[in-house]
Amino acid sequence: MTHVLGVVAGPEAGGRTATAVAGVLAGAEKAGATTSLLELSEAGIDAVIAAFGEADGVVFGSPVYRATYSALLKDLLERTERGKWGESTAPLQGRVAATVLTGASGHHFLALGDLRDVLAGFFAVQVLSPGLYLDHGGYVDRTTLTDQSAELAAAHGAALADLAAAVRGSAALQAITPQI
Template sequence: MTGVNVLGVVAGPEPGGRTATAVAGVLAGAAKVGASTSLLELSESGADAVIAAFATTDAVVFGSPVYRATYSALLKDLLERTERGKWGEKSAPLQGKVAATVLTGASGHHFLAVGDLRNVLAGFFAVQVLSPGLYFDHGGYVDRSTLTEDSAALAAAHGAALADLAAAVKSSEALQAITPQV
């Protein structure tokens, strides 16, 4: 998987925690198959730094806790500020990229929020999104910084699949050229 760069973006209100742990698990799977990985926490880096980092990556792991059945306001703000190359915008930093989604919550009741984030990324930004997305509730963790063995294996499998998808998209001019319709 040489030459594939994967960026993890954690959109929790504080650095660290369960969402960062889950995103790190996906990045570990990508690194295991040879991808270069990095992680940015929106609460520390800010949206501008994350948007700038999109330029040097082939894939993004978007991680967020779920609040009121949707992803965090930090992630919403990031996506609102990310241009799509439409309506006079000068850039489209997510065009030709792939993404994985990792949401975390207190219980399994909010897992459908994964679909909402996937729809925004695929429909609004024309990002190729790895499906299904991941959702981990408290049962997926040993503690705040350790996934259970099964959760870690699932996260790593998603990371390896994301790296494969990124390599496929990176090698396809047609897939890189897809833009949002509207």
């Protein structure tokens, strides 16, 4: 069975980003995947990195600050080994990912490309495209997505579950590693 891990990299638990990631996880569950959610601000980096090894897919969620994803997510990615330069593990190798960013307005949606590039290029993760970006208009309130946003998030979750199954079934895709 496919397992999808949601990682929320906001400075405090339970915010809009957690709501959006939960919406993606709901879609993955509906598609038959098991899911779990970790808030980086509560679980800590070591617990999240350990959880990568149990997941077929990861939903990376972050609020956007200064036109990029959070420093918490940057720190997590910087501490995650990729099996190069003497590193002994590569917990994201052979995995798939979805990206979920949230912001106050639509002006920062291009930050999705930066996160996708790091995951695909640096870690050789197969990344679902396009990423999901939600501004305040995508929410009824802090913990409730609008119907349209909930449908979109669920579609991303179902697609991620399908992508995870495809990658898990392909030895060639699982064998791709970072080049440098």
